[in-house]
Amino acid sequence: MTQKLSKSFWEQRWQSVDGGTPTVTASPNHTLREVAAALPPGAALDAGCGQGADALHLAERGWTVTAVDFVADALERGRRAAEQLGAEASDRIRWREADLDSWAPPRESFDLVSAHYLHGIASRTAAFGRLAAAVRPGGTLLIVGHHPASLDISGGTMPQAVFFTSADVTAALDNRWELVRVDDDLPREVAGPEGSPLRLRSSLVQARRR
Numbered sequence: 001m002t003q004k005l006s007k008s009f010w011e012q013r014w015q016s017v018d019g020g021t022p023t024v025t026a027s028p029n030h031t032l033r034e035v036a037a038a039l040p041p042g043a044a045l046d047a048g049c050g051q052g053a054d055a056l057h058l059a060e061r062g063w064t065v066t067a068v069d070f071v072a073d074a075l076e077r078g079r080r081a082a083e084q085l086g087a088e089a090s091d092r093i094r095w096r097e098a099d100l101d102s103w104a105p106p107r108e109s110f111d112l113v114s115a116h117y118l119h120g121i122a123s124r125t126a127a128f129g130r131l132a133a134a135v136r137p138g139g140t141l142l143i144v145g146h147h148p149a150s151l152d153i154s155g156g157t158m159p160q161a162v163f164f165t166s167a168d169v170t171a172a173l174d175n176r177w178e179l180v181r182v183d184d185d186l187p188r189e190v191a192g193p194e195g196s197p198l199r200l201r202s203s204l205v206q207a208r209r210r
């Protein structure tokens, strides 16, 4: 078991987002943009989508997206932002409230399964395994998170144990996977509490289902 962050922890974090929360962003993740740009649009799962910036980015580019989070407020923010895209793109996103610690996405159903900064899952390997199982043969799994050696971005509210390395992700993958990119030193800069930049380090696994 890894360390769980409760739903109420994340609900409070989303409630405080307009006051400035350093770990959430309204912009799509750079790694998601980069990986998706090299793929033909298909079906995507955005796991732990938060306010859905990645889901919106994909939908604008023709993907149909299932965007999953267990915080209703975050999903609502995403829905509202999607309305600004216009009906065609916004209709391509299905918002789903579910706990990724137990919810199993449909198997072999997505061309891209992406999870960015999904932290605080109790059974991380099992959850990553379920995400991997949702990728179709030939599809892509992309998991990015804060590296445990990154400085304490949460001001002590999140234990370092919720962060993970690429090895924590690849532990969930078997020989049906080709590792396309593995990185434990991906730089990430976010705005800190006083607006000063915080330089963080991310772990990334991009894998292709054979």
Ligand SMILES: C[S@@+](CC[C@H](N)C(=O)[O-])C[C@H]1O[C@@H](n2cnc3c(N)ncnc32)[C@H](O)[C@@H]1O
Pocket: 010, 011, 023, 024, 025, 029, 047, 048, 049, 050, 051, 053, 068, 069, 070, 071, 074, 098, 099, 100, 101, 115, 116, 117, 118, 119, 120, 121
């Ligand atoms: C740091 S935010 C990242 C949001 C978005 N992926 C991004 O990169 O901006 C982590 C998100 O994961 C969600 N989350 C954490 N644990 C979850 C769980 N067990 N089930 C569903 N969502 C979860 C939180 O509610 C939060 O929205």
